[in-house]
Amino acid sequence: MHLAHDPAARPAAQISFDQFLTVDIRVGTIVAVEPFPEARKPAFKLTIDFGAGIGTKRSSAQLTQNYEADSLVGRQVAGVVNFPPRQIGKFMSEVLTLGFPDDGGNVVLFSPDKKVPNGARLF
Template identity: 70%
Template sequence: MTHALPDANAPAAPVISFDDFLKVDIRVGTIVAAHPFPEARNPAWKLEIDFGPAIGIKKSSAQIVEHYSPDTLIGRQVAAVVNFPPRQIGKAMSEVLTVGFPDAAGAVVLFAPDQPVANGARLF
């Protein structure tokens, strides 16, 4: 899934309740496959991410080609929102939103734990 990147100098979003935060289910998973996605409007990879037995393997389209190649993605843990509805991206269905932060040039840098954690672990 793709969305416009927010400006790093923009003010914080409006205040939400903790219950609203808990509605967004962000989990860690391990990338088990990464494929070219030449049909994408913007350069992207098609990812298959293992979120453990409760959630399983989910697909994501990620605009991360500037910093990552398919061979460097396999085995990497990433964070993703797992409770958004699936979204059609070109000819692919993206089931989760893989999250990251923009670098100085606006290219996406993946968000991931700095130590291995269990696939399916939830951000809190």
């Protein structure tokens, strides 16, 4: 099991608050979901609206175990928006969509429990 999925794993090394502030985590709304059959592990291609300041970004997410594509459209999610784009096969992922592992190690999305404005920053 990967350490990130092990609930008993030790916490990561301490960082300063200023280091934390360099990670830009924003909320956005999923506006489109496409299959990603060429991915090594089953995944979806997400289009996420992060509001006027950031705009619409794309992300690859391994969500197929816990979510149907249709159930994702309109859902708010959290994502890291200031990582450099990452090439995944022929797809360019522009943000890291955040989630936690369930008991089987499958992704459960991290999202606010109430609607907030797209582009709102985690603090």
